[in-house]
Amino acid sequence: MATHFLEGEISNESPEDASFHIIPVPLESSVSYGAGTASGPEAIIEASTQLELWDGKSIPAEGGIHTAEPIDCSKDISKTIDDVEDAVSYAVECEAIPFIIGGEHTVTIGALRALQQKYGRFGIVQFDAHADLRDTYEGSLYSHACVMRRASEDLKLPIFQIGVRALCSEEVEYRKEAEVLHLDARKLYLRGIPKILLPADFPEKIYITFDVDGLDPSVIRATGTPVPGGLSWHDALTLLERAVSGRKVIGADVVELAPSEGDHASDFAAAQLAYQIMGLCSPEY
Template identity: 70%
Template sequence: MALHFLDGEIDNARPEEAAFHVIPVPLETSVSYGSGTSEGPAAVINASTQLEVWNGTSTPAENGIHTTPPIDCGGPISKVLDRIEDAVCYAVECEALPVVLGGEHTVTLGALRALRQHRRFGIVQFDAHADLRNTYEGSPYSHACVMRRAMDDLGLPLFQIGVRAMCKEESDYRKANEVPHLDARELFLKGVPRQILPPDFPDNIYISFDVDGLDPSVIRATGTPVPGGLSWQTAISLLESVVKGKKLIGVDLVELAPAAGDHASDFAAAQLAYILMGLGNTAD
């Protein structure tokens, strides 16, 4: 029998009684460097069995966590996105916070499509990369295009944190569309500002956290690790700041590519997923 999040500490709550739906999506179709993201969701769930139920500030698990079966990632990417969308819509129907575990970053698009049906919101993206290419390696649904699809196809506002690697096309697009951002270099030079999100950013927010947004000293097990990333404590401070006064309506954690013997990366990803659930308890 497959493990569920925090297996051994809590039961897998009934979906209609859970505050959180953990949705594993082992998608790996467009990775462009290191491979292994299809193993990411299972590694996070397995590592979660070693977490403390109290995360240091709260106990999200006491409100119930339901872990769904892994999303079927076979067939055309359009069908996979439909399945993700259905799972997230069901979480919304259950009044639960969807917690999508990737898999490559493309999985985010399915979640965004589902939530876009219900309300207006903005995306806060933690990432080493901008993911604003229109196509990559012939596909508009590459992991490198997910935020371009969110903006162009869904009309969602975006705020980027931790970016430190992007192409000229992405830089030009970001300037032309005035995408607000707090890049890794600026954070290093100036520290975390008192106010992060623009005053007119939506009250409802979705957090998309690519683990390569963190420095490789924190999580090395990812397809494209980029030096100069966020420290653990800086990332947590940023997360706490962006949810203050906002309503968190969904989260994802993507691009973990587990490596043999690197338990630290898996555990850090699991801890981050649980911290994100805690933010969902307190965001509004």
């Protein structure tokens, strides 16, 4: 099995010399439907060996990519989040962009904490089928269904949600109360993609969190909670491009891949998505 992202195409760059730090986090502690997110990072790294270095506009790997050792997720969830925070802080110290590969969506919390320590206020652009704004789920504050509630309520970070199409009444009310910005899947379908996606007063620095169930199951089926009516591949890329326009990406993640035997297409799409997002971190955007 491959041990680093794009193995066979590039070497695993030293942490100090890499533009990106890939941080695998094979977390699976609060999945509520289909299982398998613990195998997501390994599947994405393995699939990345089949990627082309040219992403259609540039070669994101030119600046060097360091793949860190996977985070140990066998401990208490709070310890895992702390370890993610430490790994992201180290990437920032190395002047690299941290890129988490999950694992369930809870891993994002550690990244946000670390980046807040460095940058203070920044915005989160969330691609997802779900709002993830529940206060608790199945008795846990740190369920994958609560990650954006922790970001909003605990860290006070502004969020722009894209592609949501499954949420509960609690989340609807919290969206109103906290003024969480959103462009849901149905509105995108009916009205198309706006030329200017983020409002002018949204922070210049952004973190991109991409739950693969934000894509339609026809693109990625291997995820724990697939929901019909999601984003197409090219619409997702267009939305990403418009989100980063005029802004600076300070970190990103791709989460919630739950590999299924024989479904290489989902693994490859998740790897391609991660690499495309790296390309969007270029100053040209």
